[in-house]
Amino acid sequence: MTKEDIKAILQTIPYPGFSRDIVSFGMVHAIHIQDDAVQVVLKISTQQEEKKQAVQAAVREKLEATQAFSRIDVQLLDEPPTPAQPQPAETGSAVNGTIDHIIAVASGKGGVGKSTVAANLAVALQQRGYQVGLLDLDIYGPSLPITLGLNGQPEVTSDQKIIPLERYGMKVMSFGFLSGNETPVIWRGPLVARMTEQFFRDVKWGKLDYLILDLPPGTGDVQLTLSQKIPLTGAIIVTTPQDIALADVKKGADMFRKVNTPVLGVVENMSGFHVSGKIHFPDGSVPDGTRVTLAGTDQVQLEPDGTFSATLDVFKRGGGTRESERLGVPLLGVLPLHPDFMLATDRGEPLVRSHPESALARLYGALVDKLEQALRE
Ligand SMILES: Nc1ncnc2c1ncn2[C@@H]1O[C@H](COP(=O)(O)OP(=O)(O)O)[C@@H](O)[C@H]1O
Ligand SMILES: [Mg+2]
Incomplete structure (x- = not known):
């Protein structure tokens, strides 16, 4: 040996x-x-x-x-640790509060909808009656102030602890609340690491069932600090169907694997374009035998009241399925491109909350089901 x-x-x-x-x-x-x-x-x-x-x-x-x-x-060996060697903080001191599940929402690159997924997932969990926190760790482009339409300075207690803001029944915290929601700040590694730790240790999270983390894209200082210092339950990886993004997904998943953080599943976002509309017949009812055809798909749903919907492929689809198979993790959800997601962001209210009964919101319900299943396994 x-x-x-x-x-x-x-x-x-x-x-x-x-x-x-x-x-x-x-x-x-x-x-x-x-x-x-x-x-x-x-x-x-x-x-x-x-x-x-x-x-x-x-x-x-x-x-x-x-x-x-x-x-x-x-x-x-009884020696104080050398600063160069990261040592795990005890769970109790690394996190201010009692949190059952800390789940990181990650992506290989920016703009794939990670923040949108994190916000909607958090709200979907909150709607199930869980105590939920949402922490935006994207220092280079904090989005919580926008996705939740929230601007405020969190209060600081006399013992220098930060009280998270409250929004839509959740406790929320973002770099953006501290940096004044301005253009991206360029911070160096050690400072980023310290800030990241502080968002767990110095924010009074209290008792939570879920803390959802909106990570910056890629594999940088924030991810490194998290995997070393914070007891993560697991990571969810958001991807778009383009192959270029998938190469990044592999990198992200490999990073989490290397530090023994389970990858709980993959979410394929912007997968196809969801169109919907309504045909208005003069007498209000749809004549027998009516069909709607759309270029690019042979599957158009037509409802008795004249509303129709279909999902059109924009990019090659199925990347999420392939990738989840390769990683041996569940595909937690496939979400189409839909203007309503964007409008919801602009309004500062996640779609799952503004349109809880919509087909798109129901996709998040299914996603939560799968996540809960992945956590049981
Ligand atoms: N499924 C979707 N359909 C349409 N627009 C989306 C969808 N997901 C995200 N978006 C929009 O795309 C933009 C980028 O999303 P965001 O969540 O900020 O990405 P990331 O956090 O990965 O950078 C936002 O304007 C958001 O509203
Ligand atoms: Mg983002």
């Missing part, structure tokens, strides 16, 4: 309370092998003695199971 073999074994040990493993957290300080003796030195910076011991025991157990060594020594 080589050091690399042992490292690979240790990579299967998650740090208690996290999905990430102890190697990627930088907790394995050294591995020494001599003949049939092995020594592993761990460096874990936590106040919680029982966590250290749990890791120590788990390492010993794994090494014993290999039956490759007659002497196994697992040491704990």
Whole structure:
């Protein structure tokens, strides 16, 4: 057995309370092998003695199971952590509040509808009676002030904690509430990391069933900080049907996988163009045998009152299906392009709330069903 073999074994040990493993957290300080003796030195910076011991025991157990060594020594190094090595914060101190599910909504590139999906998903969960928070972490283009039509300065308590704003029955927070909703701020990595952490530690979230995170596109400092410091339940990846976006989806999914954050599913947005309208017959009823045809599709729905609807392909569709299959995760939803989504954004009220009975809103109901199912598995 080589050091690399042992490292690979240790990579299967998650740090208690996290999905990430102890190697990627930088907790394995050294591995020494001599003949049939092995020594592993761990460096874990936590106040919680029982966590250290749990890791120590788990390492010993794994090494014993290999039956490759007659002497196994697992040491704990008592040293303060070096700042260069990210260490997990304890869940309790990293997040101000009790949150059952922290779900990141991510995308490979901007403009695919990530913020729209995050806002509608949050509202759909709220409508089911859950306590929901929505946190906009897109520092370069905060959109919550727009999608929720909300501008306000959050209050700060005497002990320097931020009270999230309330909107549509949800607790909401955005970089935009702090930066004054202006043109994108260019911030450097360390500052971004600190701001990101503060949005969990210094915002009084209280008790939530779901906290939905609207991430910046791609894989940057925010994503890195989240995966290192915040106990994420999982990620949802939003994509459009174009192949170029799919290449980015792979990158995003691979990043979450690498840090052991489960990808809960894929949402394909702007998939086809949803058209609807109404044919007005002089006597108000649709004559028997009436058909509506539209170029580009052979599936037009015609209702008895004359309203019709169809989804036209704009780009090649089915990318979301392919990608979800490849990733082995569910396709949580396929949402068409529809002007109502845009109008809802302009009005500052997510469509799921402004038109709860619409066919488009019902697609979000189905999406929540699938998400809940993915969380049970
Ligand atoms: N399914 C959709 N149909 C029509 N417009 C959409 C749809 N999804 C998003 N949009 C619009 O596209 C624009 C970009 O969406 P946004 O959610 O801000 O993307 P991102 O957060 O990924 O940059 C917004 O104007 C939004 O209203
Ligand atoms: Mg956005």
